[in-house]
Amino acid sequence: MTNQSNVEYQDCKGNQIHEDELYDRLSIIVKSQRTVPGALIPVLQTAQNLFGYLPEKALRLISRELKLPYSEVAGVVGFYSYFSTIPKGKHTIRVCLGTACYVRGGQDVLKAMSKELEISVGGTTQDRKFSLEVGRCFGACGLAPVVMVDDETFQRVSPSKINDILNSFE
Amino acid sequence: MTTVYINKHLVEVEPGCTIYEAAAKAGIKIPTLCHVENQHPKGACRVCMVDVEGAKAMVASCTTPVSEGMKITTNSKNVREARKFVVELLLSEHCGECKTCVRNNDCELQSLALELGVMDITYEGERLKRFIDDSTPALVRDSGKCIKCRRCMTVCNEMQGVGSLFAQGRGFESKVGPAFDQHLDGVTCVQCGQCAAVCPVGAITEKEHIDFVWDAIEDPTKFVVVQTAPAIRAALGECFGYEPGTLVTGKMVSALRLLGFDRVFDTNFTADLTIMEEGTELLLRLKKALVDKQQVSLPQFTSCSPGWIKYAEYFYPEILDNISSCKSPQQMFGAVAKTYYAKKAGVNPKDVVVVSVMPCTAKKFEAQRPEMNDSGFQDVDYVLTTRELARMIKQTGIDFKALTDDVMDSPMGSGSGAADIFANTGGVMEAAIRTAYEIVTGRELPLDNLHLQPVIGLEGVKKASLKIEGCMPEWNFLEGVELKVGVAHGLGNARKIIEAMRGGEEFHFIEIMTCPGGCIGGGGQPRFTTNEIRQKRIQAIYKEDEGKQLRKSHTNPEVQQIYEEFLEKPYSHIAHELLHTKYNSRFS
Numbered sequence: 001m002t003n004q005s006n007v008e009y010q011d012c013k014g015n016q017i018h019e020d021e022l023y024d025r026l027s028i029i030v031k032s033q034r035t036v037p038g039a040l041i042p043v044l045q046t047a048q049n050l051f052g053y054l055p056e057k058a059l060r061l062i063s064r065e066l067k068l069p070y071s072e073v074a075g076v077v078g079f080y081s082y083f084s085t086i087p088k089g090k091h092t093i094r095v096c097l098g099t100a101c102y103v104r105g106g107q108d109v110l111k112a113m114s115k116e117l118e119i120s121v122g123g124t125t126q127d128r129k130f131s132l133e134v135g136r137c138f139g140a141c142g143l144a145p146v147v148m149v150d151d152e153t154f155q156r157v158s159p160s161k162i163n164d165i166l167n168s169f170e
Numbered sequence: 171m172t173t174v175y176i177n178k179h180l181v182e183v184e185p186g187c188t189i190y191e192a193a194a195k196a197g198i199k200i201p202t203l204c205h206v207e208n209q210h211p212k213g214a215c216r217v218c219m220v221d222v223e224g225a226k227a228m229v230a231s232c233t234t235p236v237s238e239g240m241k242i243t244t245n246s247k248n249v250r251e252a253r254k255f256v257v258e259l260l261l262s263e264h265c266g267e268c269k270t271c272v273r274n275n276d277c278e279l280q281s282l283a284l285e286l287g288v289m290d291i292t293y294e295g296e297r298l299k300r301f302i303d304d305s306t307p308a309l310v311r312d313s314g315k316c317i318k319c320r321r322c323m324t325v326c327n328e329m330q331g332v333g334s335l336f337a338q339g340r341g342f343e344s345k346v347g348p349a350f351d352q353h354l355d356g357v358t359c360v361q362c363g364q365c366a367a368v369c370p371v372g373a374i375t376e377k378e379h380i381d382f383v384w385d386a387i388e389d390p391t392k393f394v395v396v397q398t399a400p401a402i403r404a405a406l407g408e409c410f411g412y413e414p415g416t417l418v419t420g421k422m423v424s425a426l427r428l429l430g431f432d433r434v435f436d437t438n439f440t441a442d443l444t445i446m447e448e449g450t451e452l453l454l455r456l457k458k459a460l461v462d463k464q465q466v467s468l469p470q471f472t473s474c475s476p477g478w479i480k481y482a483e484y485f486y487p488e489i490l491d492n493i494s495s496c497k498s499p500q501q502m503f504g505a506v507a508k509t510y511y512a513k514k515a516g517v518n519p520k521d522v523v524v525v526s527v528m529p530c531t532a533k534k535f536e537a538q539r540p541e542m543n544d545s546g547f548q549d550v551d552y553v554l555t556t557r558e559l560a561r562m563i564k565q566t567g568i569d570f571k572a573l574t575d576d577v578m579d580s581p582m583g584s585g586s587g588a589a590d591i592f593a594n595t596g597g598v599m600e601a602a603i604r605t606a607y608e609i610v611t612g613r614e615l616p617l618d619n620l621h622l623q624p625v626i627g628l629e630g631v632k633k634a635s636l637k638i639e640g641c642m643p644e645w646n647f648l649e650g651v652e653l654k655v656g657v658a659h660g661l662g663n664a665r666k667i668i669e670a671m672r673g674g675e676e677f678h679f680i681e682i683m684t685c686p687g688g689c690i691g692g693g694g695q696p697r698f699t700t701n702e703i704r705q706k707r708i709q710a711i712y713k714e715d716e717g718k719q720l721r722k723s724h725t726n727p728e729v730q731q732i733y734e735e736f737l738e739k740p741y742s743h744i745a746h747e748l749l750h751t752k753y754n755s756r757f758s
């Protein structure tokens with residue numbers, strides 16, 4: 001379980017929010033759900049929306065306030081792939097492994113990307129700049145292999161092009 | 171009533187019961203690896219599958235309720251093949267090191283595989299990385315052997331309300347354990363071992379002390395004494411083919427001598443000592459509250475059950491002051507064995523090794539608590555469960571059934587009937603009242619056969635009240651007081667009684683035992699403990715009590731002797747140093 005402390009949060013308008021403020025908000029929401037049966041999953045969703053992931057401190061708070069064993073909270077988090085305990089990076093890289101990209105070397109691109117960033121699929125770099133995910137066809141098979149970084153698409157990517165792509169992001 | 175047909179036989183059953191329960195009523199055994207008596211069925215192992223006419227596929231009998239006219243087949247080639255297939259799949263992920271597994275010959279998966287005729291490992295599948303957690307002093311978890319039946323999770327959550335174990339992850343990668351692969355020592359585990367008691371395989375077991383004990387026995391410089399808890403004598407026989415509830419006290423003593431212990435003593439001796447100290451403590455608390463009008467923590471809670479202590483440290487730290495400062499009988503024994511007895515026997519206390527045989531895994535944890543070194547050494551060195559003692563006896567080839575009866579050594583080998591009943595839920599309470607009532611009134615407890623009937627039996631939370639009349643002059647302040655006591659066994663029930671107390675219900679004294687049924691149902695007892703077996707062990711213990719001349723702790727001559735020669739009087743300075751302690755919050 002990662003426990004990142006120097007995390008910066010922004011609200012929907014891009015203003016910076018202090019972490020404590022988010023915990024205050026979470027606390028109010030959890031307390032209002034104390035007596036609601038089956039509140040755990042909606043509360044976890046809310047927490048993930050607030051933080052972008054589920055930090056240990058938030059899970060501890062939820063466990064304490066909902067009077068549920070921490071092991072149970074963790075069990076639910078681990079069961080649903082929707083929930084993540086790993087913080088997301090500033091940019092999300094998705095390497096397509098759909099059929100066309102796969103046969104045209106998507107796997108090599110993914111390997112190289114993973115090596116370059118020193119993370120595996122689902123991971124986030126130490127500086128929280130990039131997260132790495134696998135895509136399952138972006139509908140641009142003619143341009144395979146394709147890599148998407150946030151909303152930007154890169155076509156006919158080869159392992160040698162990866163550095164240029166990464167360097168174009170701050 | 172609902173009418174169903176099981177294997178073409180008409181059976182009338184309670185409406186809403188499951189097929190599994192209906193079959194049991196009809197005397198038909200359906201195999202299961204995940205069911206836990208009296209707990210909500212999980213349907214996790216899929217071994218209990220049966221055919222139901224008209225159903226699309228076979229159903230798990232433990233989770234399927236009966237319906238009127240249902241036609242069920244529990245035994246056909248189809249059903250047997252399906253069960254066999256399920257077991258083969260379980261085996262494909264199971265580290266089947268049967269030859270070297272502590273559960274060899276005592277494993278439900280192993281027996282079921284044999285029963286169903288699995289003669290080959292059919293599927294050599296991929297396996298998860300094995301993970302062994304031996305972080306705690308009491309329990310070892312081996313993920314490689316876990317078949318994810320979730321029995322441990324059921325008892326940890328639903329019965330004990332501890333919640334250390336839960337299903338983690340999903341699909342092939344799912345496992346049962348604490349959150350995020352934490353070790354047991356990093357979570358709120360109280361080490362009660364109920365998980366180990368229900369595990370069908372070798373995935374959770376006690377941390378063995380057998381080899382340490384053999385080494386101590388073999389070492390000529392060591393003076394090795396053994397104490398046995400009262401619950402052992404009513405259960406050890408089960409490991410040697412005796413019916414549950416057979417008392418084997420005398421044979422157990424003989425076996426312990428043959429194993430090579432230098433002295434065979436009884437934890438009952440210190441159970442009696444506990445009553446002297448704990449009863450005095452209760453009376454003093456009442457005096458402070460009623461006469462001196464001081465702020466004092468009441469009700470007083472018992473402190474014999476180490477799982478309960480750890481549970482309170484985690485979940486109810488605010489009531490730690492209510493818990494009796496008395497150490498448990500196991501720990502009192504260690505403390506006096508390495509002081510009083512060592513001196514008496516002329517042995518250097520550093521050479522004394524104290525081994526205890528306990529029905530309990532949490533006692534292994536308790537023995538190594540930093541608070542338990544008041545003799546100047548670790549008071550209790552090694553703790554064997556009932557199961558471990560049985561293994562040691564088997565290792566030596568002793569024919570247990572052929573043994574003659576022997577008696578414990580003296581002093582510290584004598585215990586009253588009141589000490590015997592420490593093994594049962596309600597027993598510590600009854601033992602305390604037998605003595606306290608007599609101290610206060612000068613008369614014997616005026617109850618039939620000295621039994622405090624309302625606190626006996628398997629009801630989860632039990633209550634009783636006793637009017638105190640005809641007090642001796644020094645206890646006059648208790649005249650007419652209605653002494654209110656409560657008893658809970660199983661930590662889920664402990665929570666209930668604490669919540670009742672917080673809700674304003676008045677108690678003076680509350681007994682908590684961690685395990686259902688009390689120590690006779692402990693996590694270290696022979697498997698598999700059902701309510702029927704608990705009842706039988708409980709009856710055996712009461713029989714042991716009733717068969718004794720000596721039935722009240724304060725009448726135990728060896729207890730009187732230790733006060734005369736060493737401890738002076740209950741609650742004396744030296745008694746405080748050796749027999750009492752204090753606990754701290756583990757709440758985080």
